Amino acid sequence: xxxxxxxxxxxxxxxxxxxxxxxxxxxxxxxxxxxxxxxxxxxxxxxxxxxxxxxxxxxxxxxxxxxxxxxxxxxxxxxxxxxxxxxxxxxxxxxxxxxxxxxxxxxxxxxxxxxxxxxxxxxxxxxxxxxxxxxxxxxxxxxxxxxxxxxxxxxxxxxxxxxxxxxxxxxxxxxxxxxxxxxxxxxxxxxxxxxxxxxxxxxxxxxxxxxxxxxxxxxxxxxxxxxxxxxxxxxxxxxxxxxxxxxxxxxxxxxxxxxxxxxxxxxxxxxxxxxxxxxxxxxxxxxxxxxxxxxxxxxxxxxxxxxxxxxxxxxxxxxxxxxxxxxxxxxxxxxxxxxxxxxxxxxxxxxxxxxxxxxxxxxxxxxxxxxxxxxxxxxxxxxxxxxxxxxxxxxxxxxxxxxxxxxxxxxxxxxxxxxxxxxxxxxxxxxxxxxxxxxxxxxxxxxxxxxxxxxxxxxxxxxxxxxxxxxxxxxxxxxxx
Ligand code: GLN
Numbered sequence: 001x002x003x004x005x006x007x008x009x010x011x012x013x014x015x016x017x018x019x020x021x022x023x024x025x026x027x028x029x030x031x032x033x034x035x036x037x038x039x040x041x042x043x044x045x046x047x048x049x050x051x052x053x054x055x056x057x058x059x060x061x062x063x064x065x066x067x068x069x070x071x072x073x074x075x076x077x078x079x080x081x082x083x084x085x086x087x088x089x090x091x092x093x094x095x096x097x098x099x100x101x102x103x104x105x106x107x108x109x110x111x112x113x114x115x116x117x118x119x120x121x122x123x124x125x126x127x128x129x130x131x132x133x134x135x136x137x138x139x140x141x142x143x144x145x146x147x148x149x150x151x152x153x154x155x156x157x158x159x160x161x162x163x164x165x166x167x168x169x170x171x172x173x174x175x176x177x178x179x180x181x182x183x184x185x186x187x188x189x190x191x192x193x194x195x196x197x198x199x200x201x202x203x204x205x206x207x208x209x210x211x212x213x214x215x216x217x218x219x220x221x222x223x224x225x226x227x228x229x230x231x232x233x234x235x236x237x238x239x240x241x242x243x244x245x246x247x248x249x250x251x252x253x254x255x256x257x258x259x260x261x262x263x264x265x266x267x268x269x270x271x272x273x274x275x276x277x278x279x280x281x282x283x284x285x286x287x288x289x290x291x292x293x294x295x296x297x298x299x300x301x302x303x304x305x306x307x308x309x310x311x312x313x314x315x316x317x318x319x320x321x322x323x324x325x326x327x328x329x330x331x332x333x334x335x336x337x338x339x340x341x342x343x344x345x346x347x348x349x350x351x352x353x354x355x356x357x358x359x360x361x362x363x364x365x366x367x368x369x370x371x372x373x374x375x376x377x378x379x380x381x382x383x384x385x386x387x388x389x390x391x392x393x394x395x396x397x398x399x400x401x402x403x404x405x406x407x408x409x410x411x412x413x414x415x416x417x418x419x420x421x422x423x424x425x426x427x428x429x430x431x432x433x434x435x436x437x438x439x440x441x442x443x444x445x446x447x448x449x450x451x452x453x454x455x456x457x458x459x460x461x462x463x464x465x466x467x468x469x470x471x472x473x474x475x476x477x478x479x480x481x
Contacts, residue, residue, distance in 0.1 A: 001026045002162040003479075006071055006219035009165060013060055013070045020060065020070030024053035024114055027072050031116065031163050034481075038139050040148075040158040042077045043085055044117040052114040059112060068226055069112030074167040076155050077118040078125055079210065080199040081105055084115075088201050089133035090123045092327045092347035102199025103231045104168060104210050111226045116164055120154030123349045124318065125175055125203045127151050128421040129411065132351045137408060140183060141480035142446055146405040149179030149421075155213045156183040160480045166214035166223050170200060172207045173306055174400075174425025177437035180213050181400035181449020184439045184478055186466065187213040188220050191457050192432035193238035195224075196231035204313035205236075207306075207429040216476045217438065217466035221245035224459060240457065248460050249467040254288030256465065259393030263299040264424055270403035272443030277399045280440040280450045280469070284397070287468060292393050296385040301378045302427040303419055308362050308375035309430070314352075315359030321347065354415065383431040390455045395465060399424055400437040400449035424451055434459050438466050439475040447478070 001023055004012060012018055028046055035041050049072065056070035080086045080098035082105075087093045101109065109115075122132040130138040130153025138153040140146040141161035148157040152169030156179035159167055169176045171189035180187030188211045195210045202208060212223035225245045231237040260281065265274060281291055323329040323343025330346050333339035348356070362371040389396060402423060411418040428435035433453055440450035450469075454462040470476050 002030055004165065005215050006165045006222050009071050010068070020053040020056040020114060021050065023070070024049050024072050024116070027116055027164060034161060035163060037144055038141055038157050038161050039136050040120055040138050040154040040161065040163065041074070041117045042087055042089065042120050042135050042154070045084055045115055048084065049114050049116050056112050056114060066111040068108070068222060070114060071112070072114040072116050072164055073108065073223070074116050074119050074155065074158055074164045075105060076121055076152050076167065076169045078121060078170055078201045079105060079168055080201070081115065081118065084118065086118065086201070087134070088124050089121045089135055090348065090352065091134045092321050094134065094328065096327055100199060103196035103229065103233065104227045105199065107229055108226050119158055119167055122151035122153070124201070124314070124352050125151040125170055125172055126314070126351050126355055128174065128178055128418050130154065130179070131408065131412060132349055134349060139408070140405050142183065142405065145407055146446065147182070147408055149182035149405065151175040152213065153179045156180055156185050156187070159183070159185045159213050159215060162479065162481055166212055166219050168210060168227070169213045170208055170210045171429065172203050172310060173429050174422040176211050176213060177400050177425050177435055177449065177451060178422060180437040182405040182447060184447035184476070184480065185213050186216050186220050186436070186438045186476060187211065188224060188436040188459065188462070189428065189434060190224065190228060190459055191238070191434045193236050194228050194240070194434070194457070194459065196229060196234045196237050198231055198233040202317040204310040205317065206313060207310060216470050217463050218246065218249055221249060221463045243460060245460050245463050248464045251464050253465055253468050256284070256289035256395070257393040258284055258289050258291050259294035259389050259396040260291050261294050261296045261299070261389070261396060261398055263296050264398035268402050268420070268423070269399060270443070273399050273401070273403055273448050276441030276443060276448040277450055281397060283469060283473060287472065294389040294393060294396065296389060296427065298378065298381045298385050299427060302382055302430060303423060305375040305378040305382065306426045306430060307358070307419060308371050309379065311355040311359030312362045312372050313359070315356045315363065318352070318356055323347070379430045382427050386431045386433060394455070395462060396453040398451055400451040404443050404446035404448055428453050432456070434462060436462055436466060438469065439478065441475055442478065
């Protein structure tokens with residue numbers, strides 16, 4: 001049963017091949033037996049899951065069940081769940097139990113999903129390897145000596161290890177696409193504003209977007225259809241009609257124009273990764289698409305701009321964790337200043353502290369113009385690169401990451417090497433565009449991801465393109481376990 005995709009689960013539940021309760025029991029016992037090897041879950045919500053499954057089975061029996069009724073999923077532990085600890089993989093929030101659901105959780109609950117638990121992640125979503133979690137690193141199911149990518153490494157690993165068919169995740173600079181690439185899963189970061197950020201712990205508010213990770217584009221389409229909504233509680237939420245992203249999966253892509261940015265195939269790209277991505281592009285040509293050479297000249301400025309803007313926003317967002325209102329509080333503070341300093345010093349891990357320091361510096365008087373304003377100007381140039389490219393092409397394709405997964409610990413002592421991991425993914429967030437990653441082959445038996453960047457609000461087309469590729473290739477079916 002754990003091999004079933006979401007589409008197959010929907011059919012199986014409706015034709016009464018199995019019940020949601022049976023499926024939920026099966027997956028919970030797999031998590032219990034196997035997850036000690038991956039550490040992909042921070043919390044397993046057994047009681048909640050079985051209650052939701054029971055309710056789903058009742059609803060399915062009426063013949064009028066909502067779209068995802070009885071489908072088990074997991075939520076990244078940055079997404080607030082009513083009555084269920086939401087730790088953000090930080091000691092700071094180890095004891096935080098939200099009294100409400102995030103809008104995405106509410107949306108998914110309302111179509112009948114079953115929550116198996118909360119997935120591990122980099123602390124406050126800061127990282128690319130899932131090694132900065134307070135609860136220990138997540139291991140890549142393809143080889144447990146390797147990282148699964150981050151920051152949504154737990155969601156990606158849980159899907160890759162067949163512990164859950166789909167999971168929510170968030171992406172500020174690549175955190176859905178990069179772990180999807182490294183674990184052979186399919187993940188999509190929507191257009192900024194497509195999915196509500198309400199109830200999701202903020203990292204860098206102008207970049208954060210939630211999206212799904214699953215085993216193929218069709219399943220991602222099912223999850224996105226439920227997750228995306230206009231939400232008056234998020235002031236940046238886009239007022240667009242509810243969309244069924246599965247509706248156009250089978251459209252033809254023969255007139256597709258694919259932009260191939262030359263800057264994405266230069267220095268630093270692993271030869272095996274480049275070869276697999278080129279194979280995928282050839283496959284698209286066979287499907288009738290045309291490849292068009294495009295240029296995104298400001299690509300190399302994306303990382304420096306991001307590592308000013310993201311820490312700047314993070315330093316402001318994380319100032320709320322002060323040991324006073326909620327979260328970790330140090331023992332026996334001598335005065336208020338000591339309370340602030342030790343609560344934050346003891347509650348936040350090293351990478352989070354590094355980001356707060358960098359961000360506070362960049363925003364401080366005298367440096368604001370030199371760093372923050374400059375980075376915002378570069379952000380505009382990066383966005384314009386894409387606007388120009390999309391005048392000529394429908395989508396842009398290239399590698400999701402410069403290389404396949406690396407060994408645990410390999411980049412821990414060198415933050416800049418870690419930051420370079422996101423070289424192809426970050427510009428998408430700076431521009432607010434939708435991006436996805438899908439499996440396109442293996443190098444030394446480790447997965448490679450193909451990245452598709454779409455124009456604003458073009459998620460349905462991107463999923464159609466990915467689905468068509470997955471009809472003629474089997475890479476997404478290759479399994480880690
Ligand atoms: N790796 C990037 C960072 O550490 C992106 C993380 C993310 O998308 N949440 O900030």
